[in-house]
Amino acid sequence: MDRREIAALLAYIGRLDPRTIRTDQGEARDQLAQWHELLGDVPMATPHGWDARVAARQHIRISPYPILPADVARPWEGYRRDRLGRHTDPTPAVDPDDQAAWTAALVSTRRAVATGSAQPAQYRAITSGQLDPDLEARLREVGSCIPPAARAALACYRPARATREAALAQGQPDALAVRCDWCLAPAGEPCRRRRVGLDGGARGTAPRATPHPSRADLAAAQQAQQPALA
Incomplete structure (x- = not known):
């Protein structure tokens, strides 16, 4: 998330939990800098199931303590682990003799899956049905x-x-x-x-x-x- 997205997330959290609102301009600036430093690599939302606002709302709904950046980063790390755990590397569409291109293709696919830009690729299960x-x-x-x-x-x-x-x-x-x-x-x-x-x-x-x-x-x-x- 960039600074604008962090500010939007803090404004959303402030509407749900007024305890997080900073009225002093300096404190608000420090809060924005702190959250951006800790959540800069966490996206606001992905096409496949992740939304930082949902994670924040879930914490505010079940926890009596004010929300911290870790309360958004922790669900994000769990989201990444779950997707990578369900992912099976497909065969890259590159020359297998080109080790650098092969590795780069695998890394690119895994990064897209981990960040929620692509769905995990899974082997198809054997299903029952009529024999040919x-x-x-x-x-x-x-x-x-x-x-x-x-x-x-x-x-x-x-x-x-x-x-x-x-x-x-x-x-x-x-x-x-x-x-x-x-x-x-x-x-x-x-x-x-x-x-x-x-x-x-x-x-x-x-x-x-x-x-x-x-x-x-x-x-x-x-x-x-x-x-x-x-």
Whole structure:
């Protein structure tokens, strides 16, 4: 805010709280200089939700103490932090090999968001909706969105999932579809190898690549019951 805007803000505050009015010309000049020094980098209003008069009115409405410059600067800093916290840097429309231009574009965007000149850029959330019919037909055709070569390459990094997929491919029951009564692993989670210390307490629960036999038996029993129930 420049000095004219500070004077307008003080006049507005004086109408709401006469205690802030300075009748002496020297005191009024000193008050204007003090507020301008402390609030010179705070805008009067922005296109996206900030207004210094609203912050001043809110303080006067809920606080019995005369307003100070900090009572306007504090909400402004909170406004800036909130906007930057919700902002995700979009890809600058400059040459990525030009480091100076790239950095300048990011800084300019963040400054515009922080000062209320632009809205925060956020990633779009995944929303529920109808699946594209063409994509749905393609997924039914290939069976999975992961290519077979990629699935084979990932098998060594997720042995439990690879074992489950191999069992399903061979027509065996899905052991992970039921809860394990031995290690208490919930449905959908791999079995755990519980290590017991000398004091009887558990020392670790490393995941197993294969399910416990009792879990596989339970899955087979449930699979056998399904045709009978049908």
